[in-house]
Amino acid sequence: MASKQDRQAENEKIVTEAKERFTRCEEWESDSRRKFVEDLKFANGDPDNGWQWDAAIITNRVNDDKPCLTINKTRQHNLIITNDAKQNKPGVNIKPVGDGASYDAAQVFEGVVRHIEYQSSAEQAYDTASMFQVQGGIGYWRIVTDYVSDESFDQEIYIRRVKNPLAVYLDPDIAELDGSDARFGFVFEDVDAEQFKKEYPDQSEYLASTSFGIEGCWGGKDKVRICEYYRMEDKKDRLLAFSIPEGYEQAGQQIIVRESQMTDDQKAVYELVKDVKDAVTSRDIVTDEIMWYKIAGDRVVDSRPWPGKYIPIVRIVGEETVIEGKLDRKGHTRAMKDAQRMYNYWASEATAQVALQTKTPYVAPAEAIENYESYWQQANTSNAAVLPYNALSDNGKEIPRPQREQPPQMASAYMQGMQICENQMMMSSGQYQSQFGQNENATSGRAINERQRQGDTATYHFIDGLSVGIRFTGVILVDLIPKIYDTERVIRILAKDGTENDIQIDPKATDAYQQTPQAGPKEAKEANSVAAIFNPNVGRYEVESDVGPGYATRRQEAFNAMTQIAAQNDKFMEIAGDLMWRSADFPLADELAERWSRIIPKNITGEGPPPEIQQMTQMIKHLQDTIVELNKKLTDKDADLNVKEYDATTRRISAIGNSGPTITPEQIQPVLMQLLQQMLSSGGPEEPQAGFEQPPEPQPMMQPQGMM
Known part of the structure; x- marks a missing residue:
């Protein structure tokens, strides 16, 4: 030490x-x-x-x-x-x-x-x-x-x-x-x-x-x-490769591990084989270890x-x-600093030019306001209802009335300067009026979207830089998680859609992922309160990042899109109403989706056979009932042959039904036609002969595989 x-x-x-x-x-x-x-x-x-x-x-x-x-x-x-x-x-x-x-x-x-x-x-x-x-x-x-x-x-x-x-x-x-x-x-x-x-x-x-x-x-x-200092230090180590000997569990499995990172079980196996000739392969390596100070x-x-x-x-x-x-x-x-400085300058100069001008004066002959000077001196500061003046001179001649001069106006050069600066800022940034929700020359939806796409493209390297950083964060976490979560514990994880599940982390589990029962008796649920058992030490993983709207945003977009479809197609709610309500985020939307799913036909949700298979099954059942009824009316021995033919045909129909999910009405139509012709051409007494043995009950046709 x-x-x-x-x-x-x-x-x-x-x-x-x-x-x-x-x-x-x-x-x-x-x-x-x-x-x-x-x-x-x-x-x-x-x-x-x-x-x-x-x-x-x-x-x-x-x-x-x-x-x-x-x-x-x-x-x-x-x-x-x-x-x-x-x-x-x-x-x-x-x-x-x-x-x-x-x-x-x-x-x-x-x-x-x-x-x-x-x-x-x-x-x-x-x-x-x-x-x-x-x-x-x-x-x-x-x-x-x-x-x-x-x-x-x-x-x-x-x-x-x-x-x-x-x-x-x-x-x-x-x-x-x-x-x-x-x-x-x-x-x-x-x-x-x-x-x-x-x-x-x-x-x-x-x-x-x-x-x-x-x-x-x-x-x-x-x-x-305070300074936190991270430094990477070179550390000498040895890489070992050996196999588990015969007579032990997982015999023959190869172990490749650094000597400094061997577990107790691996050390025990190594002690057994280290003296055996050619049983262990090793080489010296230099690894990096990070120290924090x-x-x-x-x-x-x-x-x-x-x-x-x-x-x-x-x-x-x-x-x-x-x-x-x-x-x-x-x-x-x-890139926008100079254009912004120019804009501030032109705005300041334009304001100064107007502010420094005198207020708009009145121009009047002296005789016109004689004896009324007090009124006109307050003309720009008061809100007088009447401004009196002398309309006639002493000799009776008309005196022109006082006139106000044109008000101060901002120089057009200043206004043009600000417009130019604004355009320069858009050119230097790559972001145009459409990015700010303003109208511009592009009037069609496609043209506006194209201009917005150009603006997004001009600044995409910032979003990409953020994506690179979040991806590296994922890399660091994938490296850290097995080392920090190194004891058995239960944590609550979040799925992309915001749902939560309890996961048991078990560093000693043999598999990376083991599903636990989530349905069944109450006792089973209580005994298996976690959704799965996870061992982060098993397996190798890669990390990538995706850029796009969050799940909540995509869910809202899906609800809006399905609402528009439902408004244009009356049958949409009959086949996908439950999906639309599941994408909604208002209270009780999930309960509404659950109720709606009960009125949608099972064949649409994939829980039952398609309509054509159901129709075909009903046809065969009706035909079988007809055969049974006709069999009761057969009375002579020759009818026995017909019964056998009917039975063979029935078996043929069943064989076609069992051939798989590809059965179609076109396949069974010839068989049905042949059978109906035979039934129409047959005859005999209405009552069967004594001792006549009824043919076996036709077996119902089995559903094609995958349709149950």
Whole structure:
């Protein structure tokens, strides 16, 4: 066991390494982070903060008594993308690959992922990151683990939002867009100093220290800056391959496992075969192990291994390129900044031009208002009902009445300038009037949809970036779930349609998925209260993401579509009314669907044979009844031959009926015609002869297979 001095020396090495890596991150991202702040402030500019104006320009205009108006149209362009992402949020799809994986187990895996998202309020994390991605160019969320409660050793997985992307640094050498190949990462957080002292009383003396070579980055009177540092460490290991010997359960099965990860059972088998010649194949390997450190000041105050194989920091990027060795990262705001500045300028100048003009004056001869000056001096400030004036001069000549001049008008150049800026914003963003619900030259539905599709295409890379991040989240969770859910427990999972089921997680189960009884006696239901038993350790799975409306949105769309069909087709409700009510989301819709399903014919729902089979069965039954009635009227021996012919024909009909679900009326028509001709040509006494043995009762035709 390492001594205190050894641990302290190791921690000092960790802190030194962290400082060096942090410096690399700072140098790589410094320009992008500065522009991120500028873009973020610009996107959130308003009349109070003035973030869309340069400070020097504001000073000059204020000195000249000119307004600095902020008409933030950039915000609406950004909201079109972020709100669309909220309505069409990508989801995690898990597919079975092999090694015992199954489709049902993959569905349970998806349910567990949705359970984690639900209990974490993951939508808030996704939405916050998406907002920063669009406004500034990048957003993050994290994946953490924590104990279920203070009385439990079981852990849960949580998705946490990052409310400040500037608090996260990721390995600058990553090549993957989602950052899945990162070998280290930092997450900073300012916490209350008193709270920190309660959690780490032995480390309180280091709160005023500085770290990472940046004065003031750490510590403070009321706050202490904590750094969570993830680093991937190389770990030597040995890969072993051996088979279970004869005489044991599952004899001959090959085991391939890392030496450090062998279970007790695997170790027991290995001990049996390790000395047998050529029974064990091995090779040295180097694996990656992730360690988590909490650093305060210049000290490591906590550390532990991270169970997963990925740095649990997920990033979503707007646009990111490397030009001449420098990182350039941007969101949707950057391209619209100049057009927005021009719009604000023209709007301010137009307002100033009108505001600085004098109020519209009256022009009048002096003789016309002589002795009435007090009335006319208040003409622009009062609402006088009458303004008197002198209509005639002293010598009786007519005096022209006072006339008001034309009112101030806004210069057309300003109006045209604002229109041009508005068009420039649409051109630079790729979002046109149809995106905002405004009318434009495109009048037909197809033309409007095409313009909307163009706008969606122009900004789709933001939705795709979010999809990439959610897919990587699924990859991290699929890797973590078997390691965190490592004890038997029952959890409630969510299906895509929002229904809930209790699933028992059993890491020792032989199969990935085992169905449990869900119907039967009350005792069986109580004994099997879970829907299935799931072992996340069995099988390999792949993760992909899909982009589209959520289930609730698609359900509403389905209800609207079926409502329109029902309005145009009177028979729709007779064959699919239950489906329409099931897609509705108003109260008691499910009960209405259940009642409606009882009036729909069973053959439509697939629970009974098709109508043509039912008709054919009735025809055969009627024919059999006719044969029985005719048999009673046969009295001579020659009639026995006819009876045998009838019986043979009946058996032939039954054989056709048993031939499968492909029987049709055309197939049975010749047989029926032949039988009817024989019946019409037969005769005999009405009463049967004594001792005449009645032919055997014809057997009813069996239903074709698959029709019951």
